[in-house]
Amino acid sequence: MQVLESLLDNFKTELNSIQKIADLLNLKSKYIGKQGPLADVMKNIKDATPEEKRTLGSKANELKNTIEALVSAKMLELETEEINQSLLKNKVDFSLTDTVLDKGLQAAGLHPVTIIQQEIEDIFISMGFEVLDGPHIEDEFHNFEALNIPATHPARDMQDTFWFADKKHLLRTHTSTIQVRGMKERKPPFRFVGPGKVFRCERTDASHEMVFHQLEGMMVGENVSVGNLIYFMKTLLTEIFKKEVEVRLRPGFFPFVEPGFELDIKCLICGGKGCSVCKHVGWVELLPCGMVHPNVLKAGGIDPEKNNGFAFGLGLDRLVMMRYGIDDIRHLHSGDLRFNSQFKTF
Ligand code: PHE
Numbered sequence: 050m051q052v053l054e055s056l057l058d059n060f061k062t063e064l065n066s067i068q069k070i071a072d073l074l075n076l077k078s079k080y081i082g083k084q085g086p087l088a089d090v091m092k093n094i095k096d097a098t099p100e101e102k103r104t105l106g107s108k109a110n111e112l113k114n115t116i117e118a119l120v121s122a123k124m125l126e127l128e129t130e131e132i133n134q135s136l137l138k139n140k141v142d143f144s145l146t147d148t149v150l151d152k153g154l155q156a157a158g159l160h161p162v163t164i165i166q167q168e169i170e171d172i173f174i175s176m177g178f179e180v181l182d183g184p185h186i187e188d189e190f191h192n193f194e195a196l197n198i199p200a201t202h203p204a205r206d207m208q209d210t211f212w213f214a215d216k217k218h219l220l221r222t223h224t225s226t227i228q229v230r231g232m233k234e235r236k237p238p239f240r241f242v243g244p245g246k247v248f249r250c251e252r253t254d255a256s257h258e259m260v261f262h263q264l265e266g267m268m269v270g271e272n273v274s275v276g277n278l279i280y281f282m283k284t285l286l287t288e289i290f291k292k293e294v295e296v297r298l299r300p301g302f303f304p305f306v307e308p309g310f311e312l313d314i315k316c317l318i319c320g321g322k323g324c325s326v327c328k329h330v331g332w333v334e335l336l337p338c339g340m341v342h343p344n345v346l347k348a349g350g351i352d353p354e355k356n357n358g359f360a361f362g363l364g365l366d367r368l369v370m371m372r373y374g375i376d377d378i379r380h381l382h383s384g385d386l387r388f389n390s391q392f393k394t395f
Contacts, residue, residue: 052086053108060116070127077120081113161369161392162262162381166244169264172288176281179241183227185220192221195229195348196305209250220248224265225305228360231267232349237356238270255325255377262365269341269351269358278338278359282312289368297332306339306360317371326376333371336363
């Protein structure tokens with residue numbers, strides 16, 4: 050009992066001088082660890098009378114709880130202190146921007162594709178979607194097979210693929226690869242988007258580039274319908290363009306969706322009259338989408354009898370062009386600072 054009585058005072062004195070998290074942890078184990086005085090008392094308790102056992106036991110317990118609480122409080126204090134110190138050390142002086150600009154240095158900015166991508170991610174996050182990432186270098190399984198495109202399927206020719214010399218690896222031709230990875234890693238219901246660069250060996254023109262950007266979307270659950278798909282697409286487009294945009298749905302073929310659609314929007318550059326962006330038809334193909342094919346669900350480890358879903362692949366470059374009135378996609382990767390510096394966000 051004597052040991053116990055002086056224990057707390059000694060502990061408090063030592064605690065007061067502690068300044069590092071590591072020292073605190075050592076102190077904690079010194080007092081309430083396996084070799085500590087409390088453990089000693091508990092080891093010797095068998096020699097005590099039942100009455101003594103009870104008082105000693107409860108006193109020891111109470112002490113242990115008090116010490117633990119004091120350690121936690123001190124830990125919080127030290128951690129907060131650590132964070133404050135690091136904030137002080139790494140602080141950013143925002144007022145410097147003006148000074149830097151005065152000296153003729155340029156402020157950095159985000160690429161317009163990044164701006165749009167982050168905006169769309171935020172819209173989807175607000176609608177309960179996760180944001181996933183995936184590798185640029187893929188294999189046949191993730192880019193084709195799991196998406197219901199077997200080796201002999203003519204649809205493989207639809208996408209001109211950059212193959213690696215080993216003939217096994219490729220640069221992903223679409224972000225649908227992220228669907229495959231996303232499905233395998235989760236159980237329904239789920240919804241996610243996956244943005245990123247995609248690569249196709251194509252002739253370039255005002256609306257085609259070899260490297261461009263897509264944002265894949267997928268929602269899987271028990272009663273997902275075309276109605277859900279249309280709802281999310283309309284909400285998205287209204288948010289992006291800050292106005293009602295005219296859309297039309299046409300049947301579209303993609304091996305990984307059934308039924309598949311092409312969602313077009315009325316060209317925002319020419320208002321439907323016809324220009325180089327809309328190839329003089331007044332409408333821009335914006336968003337292929339559809340209901341996920343049962344074979345694709347199966348490849349992703351999902352039972353198509355119980356679940357279904359929708360998927361879409363949004364082309365980000367076209368959206369950027371519509372938003373900022375850019376009439377040639379090749380500007381986006383030109384690296385021309387006169388172009389890039391128009392999108393400064395700071
Ligand atoms: N992956 C398709 C493409 O890039 C787009 C798509 C995604 C179509 C999802 C339907 C559903 O061509």
